[in-house]
Amino acid sequence: RHSRPAATPTQRTTVVTDPDVARLMLSDHADSFSNRPTAQYPKDFSESHSITSVPYGPKWRALRGNLTADILHPTRLGLLVPLRQEAVDALIARLSTQQATGGEVVVVRDSLHAAVFAMTVRMCFGDGVGERCVRAMEREVIQFISTFVGDSALLAGSSRMTRLLHWRRWLRYSGTFSRVSKIILPVITARQQRRRCTNGGGGTGIRSYVDSLLDLRIPDNHGDDAMAGSKRPLTDKEIVRLVFEFLGANTESTVSCVEWTLAYLVIHPEAQKKLHHEITSVQHGKGMPASEERLHHRLPYLRAVILESLRLHAPVPVIMRDVGADDAAVCGTPAASADGAPVLFVADIREIGRNRKAWTDPDEFCPERFLAGGEAEGVGPVPGPKEIRMVPFGAGRRYCPGVGLGMVHVGCFLAALVRVFEWALPADCDGVDLTEFRALFTLMKTPLRARITPRALAM
Numbered sequence: 001r002h003s004r005p006a007a008t009p010t011q012r013t014t015v016v017t018d019p020d021v022a023r024l025m026l027s028d029h030a031d032s033f034s035n036r037p038t039a040q041y042p043k044d045f046s047e048s049h050s051i052t053s054v055p056y057g058p059k060w061r062a063l064r065g066n067l068t069a070d071i072l073h074p075t076r077l078g079l080l081v082p083l084r085q086e087a088v089d090a091l092i093a094r095l096s097t098q099q100a101t102g103g104e105v106v107v108v109r110d111s112l113h114a115a116v117f118a119m120t121v122r123m124c125f126g127d128g129v130g131e132r133c134v135r136a137m138e139r140e141v142i143q144f145i146s147t148f149v150g151d152s153a154l155l156a157g158s159s160r161m162t163r164l165l166h167w168r169r170w171l172r173y174s175g176t177f178s179r180v181s182k183i184i185l186p187v188i189t190a191r192q193q194r195r196r197c198t199n200g201g202g203g204t205g206i207r208s209y210v211d212s213l214l215d216l217r218i219p220d221n222h223g224d225d226a227m228a229g230s231k232r233p234l235t236d237k238e239i240v241r242l243v244f245e246f247l248g249a250n251t252e253s254t255v256s257c258v259e260w261t262l263a264y265l266v267i268h269p270e271a272q273k274k275l276h277h278e279i280t281s282v283q284h285g286k287g288m289p290a291s292e293e294r295l296h297h298r299l300p301y302l303r304a305v306i307l308e309s310l311r312l313h314a315p316v317p318v319i320m321r322d323v324g325a326d327d328a329a330v331c332g333t334p335a336a337s338a339d340g341a342p343v344l345f346v347a348d349i350r351e352i353g354r355n356r357k358a359w360t361d362p363d364e365f366c367p368e369r370f371l372a373g374g375e376a377e378g379v380g381p382v383p384g385p386k387e388i389r390m391v392p393f394g395a396g397r398r399y400c401p402g403v404g405l406g407m408v409h410v411g412c413f414l415a416a417l418v419r420v421f422e423w424a425l426p427a428d429c430d431g432v433d434l435t436e437f438r439a440l441f442t443l444m445k446t447p448l449r450a451r452i453t454p455r456a457l458a459m
């Protein structure tokens with residue numbers, strides 16, 4: 001069970017759990033199912049768009065194209081290896097200290113979050129952002145995501161009475177954008193100055209997301225034909241919104257997936273042993289997969305473990321599409337509303353990944369199903385146009401552009417954590433609580449506690 005996202009008062013909501021219906025919507029009728037509902041964000045968030053919220057069209061193409069071509073392009077992923085390596089090393093050092101001083105039991109989430117977030121900040125702004133500033137941004141992202149619980153209408157689309165009842169939460173939530181702007185804008189200004197001094201390079205070898213946003217020109221027509229073809233730079237508000245989206249999307253989904261996967265490896269020591277064997281033998285204990293392709297070919301079991309974890313607990317719980325009544329009717333869905341109001345479709349990613357028609361023992365953790373000869377051989381993170389079995393990164397026009405990077409991040413952190421430590425249940429614990437907490441992202445309701453033992457590392 002989960003709370004449904006808020007629809008407008010006249011809007012009907014249809015929850016989709018069947019993979020074939022999901023394919024009908026997202027692949028066969030991709031054009032009609034290409035807009036998300038106007039999210040129930042606080043007002044100043046809604047004044048500027050992120051890639052996630054912008055309507056399908058020229059502005060979406062410009063923003064998404066900038067991210068995919070300039071930042072997430074597969075040829076660039078190799079350049080990020082040193083950033084990832086430093087983040088992984090920092091995490092291992094932190095866990096080693098905790099393990100040595102805390103009786104071997106660690107709660108991995110906070111340390112993992114700090115490491116992934118610090119790496120994301122470097123991808124976003126380049127080097128030189130101070131530690132205090134990084135932590136302030138991280139606090140805001142965590143606060144925002146934990147406040148955006150379940151039915152977001154409780155806060156943003158709610159009546160005055162509801163807001164009064166929850167006024168503390170409301171105040172904190174609605175002030176997010178201005179607090180985030182106060183932290184982020186000075187960092188962007190510093191970046192601009194640095195770029196001016198270094199002729200646009202910013203001083204580091206890696207082009208940051210902010211660099212790309214400062215250089216970007218987006219269509220300026222607002223539907224006015226006379227202006228078609230003219231372009232403008234992004235406003236400060238737009239940049240802040242896009243940066244905030246980047247920080248959250250890059251960090252939260254990776255942290256969620258790594259934590260869930262570790263939980264399954266604690267429950268299934270035989271899978272952990274097999275994974276450890278693959279990581280140490282294939283990579284001789286060193287190196288990291290730099291691309292999804294290398295993950296696929298060189299570390300098939302690691303990839304299978306990640307896919308199985310994503311199938312069981314997708315970091316993003318739902319795919320949402322806002323569809324005009326006519327389009328909904330054309331698709332033959334029973335949801336078309338008689339009054340002609342748009343329909344909100346909510347595809348439940350977890351239920352699609354566990355559908356009994358599509359999977360044997362759908363609730364069991366069995367990475368082998370993704371290996372050669374398994375029932376899901378050939379199933380990847382994003383479905384092809386003909387069949388949908390699982391959609392952890394979405395599908396259709398708006399599927400996740402970060403799929404390659406996300407898989408590589410998760411693969412690198414997991415490979416290092418399993419290579420360096422053996423993960424097991426703490427002595428005072430008789431199982432792992434796999435209850436989900438579904439907000440903007442799907443987290444473990446009880447953060448994973450595990451006993452970690454350093455392994456003898458092969459040289």
Ligand code: HEM
Pocket residue numbers: 051052053064246249250253254257314315316318319320391392393394395396397398399400401402403405406407410
């Ligand atoms: C394990 C990692 C990740 C998972 C599971 C994940 C999952 C998803 C899902 C389910 C969607 C919605 C897709 C749809 O509506 O069809 C999405 C959208 C999106 N994701 Fe990810 N994501 C991950 C990593 C990333 C990363 C690393 C980035 C960027 C740096 C990113 C940026 C985005 C953006 C910008 C969108 C909106 C795309 C659009 O509307 O065109 N994600 N993601």
